[in-house]
Amino acid sequence: MTDTTSTASPVPAGVKPLVDIQGVHKFFGEHHVLKGIDMSVKPGEVSVIIGPSGSGKSTLLRCINLLETISAGRIYVHDALIGFKEINGKLHDLNTKQIAGQRREIGMVFQRFNLFPHKTALQNVIEAPTQVKRQSKAAAKLKALELLEMVGLSDRANFYPAQLSGGQQQRVAIARALAMEPELMLFDEPTSALDPELVGDVLEVMKKLAKSGMTMIVVTHEIGFAREVGDTLTFMDGGVVVESGNPRDIIANPQHDRTKEFLSRVL
């Protein structure tokens, strides 16, 4: 198990990684998007991925919860091989039920929120717990109101997404993902579609979540967030990991020219 990031993690060495990405490649037709990614994330770790657009960072995130299927390599979450079953050295696709089961353990927050517009904030949050986990509506509502409180929106429970600002929508989306009690949260550029003055509220919620011990992989352009909250920082470019390690070290003292160049443009 090659693990280049473990040195930077505050989590004691020897702890098994929650997410283990090994030699992952992804092709879209002829287009080679991921060219051998190795990465691991320990429980409770906040792993931040930065890089120019087209570097493959979002694709990597989408591969972890099977919105894309990898072309080569392996992804393990909690020791479970994602997307496949290995029988006598041969990989077999998981069926839709098994895929849905794996996704339940992984929460995802999207750049464009993707709230269900025909449902109120509260209905958005209770949808999966009641429909997938078969929780009672009453129990799911109680939990949902706690989560909306946590993201600072308990007074917006009965608002439709169209009645909320972008920042509020994104916080509801975070609450919706948390309602399934995932062990891992993926954030795909969660603040990129927001007006600048709304970014702060969303980052606050993510900080709170990080402090509570949630394992998080965050694709973002918010270098400040990476420096303050990140346990590891991974810089990707052209489908490869250029460097990775302690965020404060990398931001202050990048080792590769490409990292230097990228940071000089975004800082």
Next chain:
Amino acid sequence: MVGKDASLELIDAVPVRHPWRWVGAAAILLALILVIQSMTTNPKFYWGTFRTYVFDVLVIQGVGWTLILTASSMVIAIVLAILLAFMRQSDNPLFRYVSWVWVWFFRGTPVYTQLLFWGSIGALYPKIIVGVPFGPELFSWDTATVINATVAAIVGLGLNESAYLAEIFRAGLKSVDNGQMEAAEALGMRRSKVMWRIILPQAMRVIIPPTGNETIGMLKTTSLVLAVPFTLDLTFVTNALASRTFLPIPLLMVAAFWYLVITSVFMVGQFYIERHFGKGVDNVMKAPVKATEVAASAHANPVKTTDGTTEGGKQ
């Protein structure tokens, strides 16, 4: 509320005048009066005959049968169309092909021909037999008793319509942003559940107006059931009365009157259905919002909330 400041001078602008709109309105009104005058004074319309037959028992029964044919064939068509549209988007190639061929066939042959076929199915297959191919027969029925004229008319209209509606539903499903499917799947929802609970309700906004169109079209298409032959619908009854009285015009008016009444009622229904499926999207600022009620009661008494919110939280 912004308080009105005495020193604040509110704008009281003179609106742009539209004199030609008044001229146009006057011209249309005049034309309308002329049409009404010509219709009321022209004795060949036989309005007395119209009055005699418009509430005739046979005519009212015809209205009833036309409504039954329209409603039941649309129900069959909508159920099939949802199924066909889901199949068309399925990962399973067999489902996709079957759906495609169904639409191709039922849209590609005339509805009149299809109605003739269902009407004469008893002649083609006198008995319906369930059994093992080349083996023993398990059950059998007389085709004529199972597929009588009513069933033939409803099935014929419904299957034909399902092909058109399937395309409308498919367009509706495609109109929903891909991110909705991704978000729901990322939550661990199975695809069928995503389609039913997330995609279809949003697609309905787009699906309702053309489906209303199809329903009103179906109302008039029911007049083709004489091909079966089914002889109780509004058009057949008024035609029969016309040939009995030798007065076709007033009885055409009777039929037209009832079709117009039913269409108007449908349009009212469509308004409410559209409003239901537009919630959260159309006229969103008017949506009923009780922001703090749920949260407040949750803080006040967490145990009681479970009951309080089931009624308080608008579902």
